Amino acid sequence: MATSQPFAARLREAIERSGSLLCVGLDPSGCAGAAEAERLCAEVLEATLDHVCAVKPNAAFFAQHGSAGWAVLERLRARVPSDRMLIVDAKVGDIGTTAEAYAGALFDRLGADAVTVNPLMGEDALRPFLEWPGRGVFVLTRTSNPGAADVLERRLDDGTPVYAHLARLAVSWDPGGAVGLVVGATAPEAIAQLRRVAPGATLLLPGVGAQGGSVEAAITAGLDAAGAGVVVSVSRGIANAPEGPAAAARHWRDRIDAARQGALAGR
Amino acid sequence: MATSQPFAARLREAIERSGSLLCVGLDPSGCAGAAEAERLCAEVLEATLDHVCAVKPNAAFFAQHGSAGWAVLERLRARVPSDRMLIVDAKVGDIGTTAEAYAGALFDRLGADAVTVNPLMGEDALRPFLEWPGRGVFVLTRTSNPGAADVLERRLDDGTPVYAHLARLAVSWDPGGAVGLVVGATAPEAIAQLRRVAPGATLLLPGVGAQGGSVEAAITAGLDAAGAGVVVSVSRGIANAPEGPAAAARHWRDRIDAARQGALAGR
Numbered sequence: 001m002a003t004s005q006p007f008a009a010r011l012r013e014a015i016e017r018s019g020s021l022l023c024v025g026l027d028p029s030g031c032a033g034a035a036e037a038e039r040l041c042a043e044v045l046e047a048t049l050d051h052v053c054a055v056k057p058n059a060a061f062f063a064q065h066g067s068a069g070w071a072v073l074e075r076l077r078a079r080v081p082s083d084r085m086l087i088v089d090a091k092v093g094d095i096g097t098t099a100e101a102y103a104g105a106l107f108d109r110l111g112a113d114a115v116t117v118n119p120l121m122g123e124d125a126l127r128p129f130l131e132w133p134g135r136g137v138f139v140l141t142r143t144s145n146p147g148a149a150d151v152l153e154r155r156l157d158d159g160t161p162v163y164a165h166l167a168r169l170a171v172s173w174d175p176g177g178a179v180g181l182v183v184g185a186t187a188p189e190a191i192a193q194l195r196r197v198a199p200g201a202t203l204l205l206p207g208v209g210a211q212g213g214s215v216e217a218a219i220t221a222g223l224d225a226a227g228a229g230v231v232v233s234v235s236r237g238i239a240n241a242p243e244g245p246a247a248a249a250r251h252w253r254d255r256i257d258a259a260r261q262g263a264l265a266g267r
Numbered sequence: 268m269a270t271s272q273p274f275a276a277r278l279r280e281a282i283e284r285s286g287s288l289l290c291v292g293l294d295p296s297g298c299a300g301a302a303e304a305e306r307l308c309a310e311v312l313e314a315t316l317d318h319v320c321a322v323k324p325n326a327a328f329f330a331q332h333g334s335a336g337w338a339v340l341e342r343l344r345a346r347v348p349s350d351r352m353l354i355v356d357a358k359v360g361d362i363g364t365t366a367e368a369y370a371g372a373l374f375d376r377l378g379a380d381a382v383t384v385n386p387l388m389g390e391d392a393l394r395p396f397l398e399w400p401g402r403g404v405f406v407l408t409r410t411s412n413p414g415a416a417d418v419l420e421r422r423l424d425d426g427t428p429v430y431a432h433l434a435r436l437a438v439s440w441d442p443g444g445a446v447g448l449v450v451g452a453t454a455p456e457a458i459a460q461l462r463r464v465a466p467g468a469t470l471l472l473p474g475v476g477a478q479g480g481s482v483e484a485a486i487t488a489g490l491d492a493a494g495a496g497v498v499v500s501v502s503r504g505i506a507n508a509p510e511g512p513a514a515a516a517r518h519w520r521d522r523i524d525a526a527r528q529g530a531l532a533g534r
Contacts, residue, residue, distance in 0.1 A: 029364050060361060060368035066341055066376045071334035093358050093385045094327060095412045097296050101327035109333045118360045120387040120407065122414020140387065145362045147389020150436055151429075157422040162429075169417055 003134025006177025007085075007114055008202060010134060012228070014053040014085050020253045021219075021260065023054035023087065024245075025206070025235030026076070027061050034065035038072040044239050045079050047246035051253045054113075055080050056233050059090040077111050085113040087204070091140060092125075093118030099128040107132045114138060116182055116204075119166050123173055130178050136202075137179055139170040141194055144184025144207040163190065164197050171198045180204055183222070185232065188214070191221035195229075203230050208252075209237020215256060220263040227264050232256050270401025273444025274352075274381055275469060277401060279495070281320040281352050287520045288486075288527065290321035290354065291512075292473070292502025293343070294328050301332035305339040311506050312346050314513035318520045321380075322347050323500050326357040344378050352380040354471070358407060359392075360385030366395040374399050381405060383449055383471075386433050390440055397445050403469075404446055406437040408461060411451025411474040430457065431464050438465045447471055450489070452499065455481070458488035462496075470497050475519075476504020482523060487530040494531050499523050 003010070015021060026044060028037035045055065057076065062069035080086050092102045092115060106112045107129070114136030119125055129137045142152055142163035152163045160168075170179050180202035183191050191203065203222045208215045215232060222230040234252050241248030270277070282288060293311060295304035312322065324343065329336035347353050359369045359382060373379045374396075381403030386392055396404045409419055409430035419430045427435075437446050447469035450458050458470065470489045475482045482499060489497040501519050508515030 027364070029368065058365055058368075060365045060372065063337075063372040064368045064376060066372070067334045067338035069372075070330075070337045074333055091360050091385075093360055093387070093407075095410070095414065097294070098325055098327045101296065101325075101331045105327065105330040105333070105336075109331060118358075118385050118387055120360070120385055120418055121410050121412060122417030122419070124412045124414035140360075143362070143388050145388060145391045147362065147391035150389030151387055151433065152389070154432070155424040157424055157426065159424065162418075165421070166418065 005134060007134055007136030008177030010113065011053065011085050011136065011202060011231070014083055015228070017083050018051070018053045020051055020053050021231055021256045022052045022249060022253045023056050023204070023231050023233040024048045024052045024238055024249060025089070025233050026055065026057040027235040027239070029061055034068035034072050037061065037065060037069065038075065040239065041072070041076050042079065044245045045076065047244065048238060048249035049081070049084060051249040052084065054085040054087050054231060056087040056089050058235070059088060074110060086111065087114045087116070087138065088112040089116045091116050091118045093120055095121050095124035099125060103128045103132060107135050114180070116140065119170060123169070126170065126173055130173060130175055135178065138182045138204045139166065139179060141167045141181045142183050142187060142190040144186040148184070164193060167194050167197045171201055174201070182206065185215065185218040188217040188221040191218055195222055195224065199224060201229070204233060205230060206233040208232055209234045216259040216262065219256065219259040220266070223260065223263055227260065272401060274401055274403030275444030277380065278320065278352050278403065278469060278498070281350055282495070284350050285318070285320045287318055287320050288498055288523045289319045289516060289520045290323050290471070290498050290500040291315045291319045291505055291516060292356070292500050293322065293324040294502040294506070296328055301335035301339050304328065304332060304336065305342065307506065308339070308343050309346060311512045312343065314511065315505060315516040316348070316351060318513070318516040319351065321352040321354050321498060323354040323356050325502070326355060341377060353378065354381045354383070354405065355379040356383045358383050358385045360387055362388050362391035366392060370395045370399060374402050381447070383407065386437060390436070393437065393440055397440060397442055402445065405449045405471045406433065406446060408434045408448045409450050409454060409457040411453040415451070431460060434461050434464045438468055441468070449473065452482065452485040455484040455488040458485055462489055462491065466491060468496070471500060472497060473500040475499055476501040483526040483529065486523065486526040487533070490527065490530055494527065
């Protein structure tokens with residue numbers, strides 16, 4: 001799909017072609033070496049590409065194998081067809097020429113369609129990524145870990161939770177269809193609040209499956225006015241499923257779709 | 268130096284051996300390829316190692332050359348002797364097994380003595396790094412970019428600036444001599460406040476030289492009660508200096524030392 005379209009339109013097209021709101025995460029942990037990580041990820045990709053709109057490799061699990069791991073990520077990229085979105089989860093958070101270098105590394109060199117970004121350092125941390133036409137930036141807002149209470153759930157002096165402040169800022173910087181939000185799927189009330197703050201942004205929801213969030217509650221809270229705008233990411237719940245990754249991906253795709261239909265019927 | 272000592276003690280020893288509070292940053296921007304980045308960084312290292320206590324490569328400028336760039340970083344690591352500290356500037360900010368994988372990638376695989384970490388996701392983002400004996404974590408607090416006003420300089424509902432809250436949390440998680448703070452050198456009043464919040468933490472001060480901070484004001488504000496606890500990082504101000512990197516590193520080392528002597532004489 002041409003990058004002359006905004007990322008949100010490209011993602012919508014990927015969702016339509018695949019008929020799926022599921023993103024498969026590639027988190028090859030516990031591998032003895034880069035070769036094992038590559039084999040595992042290639043198997044998961046082959047088994048799941050028909051059932052997902054996007055693929056989200058987590059950079060950490062490739063970086064832990066050094067330059068050999070980075071080379072695996074480069075080869076895996078070539079296995080993801082252009083009608084599926086590649087979201088590289090690196091939670092990059094830097095500024096100036098450093099942020100420009102990360103944008104070049106991930107969008108140009110690696111060919112990512114979107115990346116995850118940490119907004120702690122403010123607008124400068126996002127701007128270099130937003131200058132790439134057709135590419136997307138998923139901004140961390142409310143995560144599902146216990147440490148979210150340390151910073152993200154604290155309130156600013158105007159009463160706004162930090163995570164909602166981050167979302168409001170990120171959306172205000174969106175040149176159009178480039179900014180999405182990462183929201184842990186375990187907190188439906190936070191998802192609902194972020195949907196109000198950001199009516200048009202795509203919400204990327206990790207944390208169902210292994211982390212135990214309710215996909216039904218998360219989707220009901222996250223769908224936008226048009227009944228879309230949500231992508232659910234599942235990693236270990238697919239790669240480590242006893243029934244195999246293909247069956248697990250079909251299961252999650254269908255469960256997510258049923259949750260969406262149920263939420264729309266209940267409106 | 269044995270990693271059986273806490274990182275703060277190892278850094279102190281590196282400062283004593285080198286007689287320098289200067290850290291040379293490796294930010295090879297604008298290189299046509301990985302080979303050029305390697306050549307430039309090797310030249311800077313050779314010219315400056317006698318005059319610095321630490322070396323801080325910025326991961327972004329290696330990642331932009333893909334796996335070949337990561338391999339450059341691995342080879343450069345071998346050029347830094349064990350009595351100088353290698354601080355990898357990657358501003359990692361993730362949790363759980365992902366943070367564990369980054370700690371493995373940077374401490375074990377790459378052999379970093381310390382890393383920079385983004386604390387937005389709370390304690391979980393730091394904990395896996397703090398479990399490595401002898402290694403250090405420099406936590407982002409108050410950066411020197413305009414976007415610092417968006418989040419870091421905002422106040423929480425108890426009146427605390429976000430950056431001071433981050434510093435207080437990070438110090439409270441320190442098992443002993445592992446946690447330092449990254450503070451932009453351009454804001455001496457913020458440096459002074461963070462020194463009060465964290466009397467014993469090492470402050471890593473980037474932003475002198477190319478970014479124009481006053482090294483004298485930053486050092487006066489940052490020195491701890493013992494007249495130590497500060498490391499000043501200079502990147503482009505050394506690599507791009509018209510007088511060459513060796514002369515520039517000597518200049519910065521002496522200027523930082525004079526600023527320290529001046530601050531102590533003024534007490």
